Each structure stands twice: as structure tokens, then as C-alpha cells.
Amino acid sequence: MKLHAAAILLVFWLGIFTVHTAKGSIGSQSMRKFRCVNLSTQQLNIRNLISYEKQQVPVNAIMFLTTKGIKICVSPDQRWVQAAMKKIDQKRTTKGK
Template sequence: MKLHAAAILIIFWLGVFTVHTVKGSAGSQPMRKFSCVSLFTQQLNIRQLVSYEKQQVPVNAIMFITTKGIKICVSPDQKWVQAAMKKIDQKRATKGR
């Protein structure tokens, strides 16, 4: 029984060491949990957008996050997208004061 418990303990510690090693090497490079692969073509309601992230890979896009936490990818070349980003930046600036 002691041998069985020791084997389980060794396997557990090897697992912890492996996770820690992988987490350390991958943790040094930021990884996105959500990445844009296609773009939404319709204009969004700017009042429903709370933040955005710029993305260049795999496609050049702006990922807007709505008040409900929904992430929507759009083309950064559209005029309304630039206006929405500017409005979000202005909101952030006034909150920081």
C-alpha cells in the first residue's frame, strides 16, 4: 500500500512540475483567448461598446467588447470603427481623471 501511495504522489508531483514548466514558458508570451478570424460587416451601436482590442494576426481587425461582454470583430478601415474607438478612448480618459 505504501508503494502505491508513493507512486501516486510521484505522478502528482510530476504533473505539477510539468504544468509549472509549461505555464512558465507559455506565460512569458501573451496568448489571446479569443482571436478574430472573420469580420462582422454591419455597423454596431456605439453606445453598447465598452472597450476594444487591436489585432493584426490572423486578420487585421478591431475586436469590440459590448456592455454584455460579447466580442465582435470588425474591419479597422471603416469610418464608424475609428469614431467608436475614439469615443471609447475619450471615456477612458475622463474616467482616469
């Protein structure tokens, strides 16, 4: 009887250890950074954009972040994109003063 109880206890502790180790390894992995693959062709409302990030790999793109937290990738060659980036930069410099 004692051997049976010891075996159950051993299995129980091994199960807890396995779950704890699996959670630790998954939790310690860094999240993959969002990357642009497809580019939107629609012009966005500049007032709804709060920041941007330039990207060159895997495609040359500008990733805008909207006020709702949505990331949208566009081609950096468009005039409205350049204007939006300039406006965001101006907002950043006026907030920093």
C-alpha cells in the first residue's frame, strides 16, 4: 500500500513539474515582431495615425499605428505617406518641448 501511495505522489509531482517547466519555456519566448508582408493601397486619414515605423525587410514599407491600435502597412513612395510621417514627426517634436 505504501508503494502505491508513493507512486501516485511521484506521478503527481512529476505532472506539476512538467506543467511548470512547459509554462516557463513558453512564457520566456519573445513575441515575434509584426512585419509587413502585404501593403494597403488605400489612403488613410492622417488624423487617425499616431506613429509609424520604417521597414525594409521583407518589403520596403511604412507601418502606421492607428488610434485604435491597428497596424497598417503602406508603400513609402506615396505622397500622402510622406505627409503623414511629417505630421507625426511634428507632433512628436511639439510634445517633447
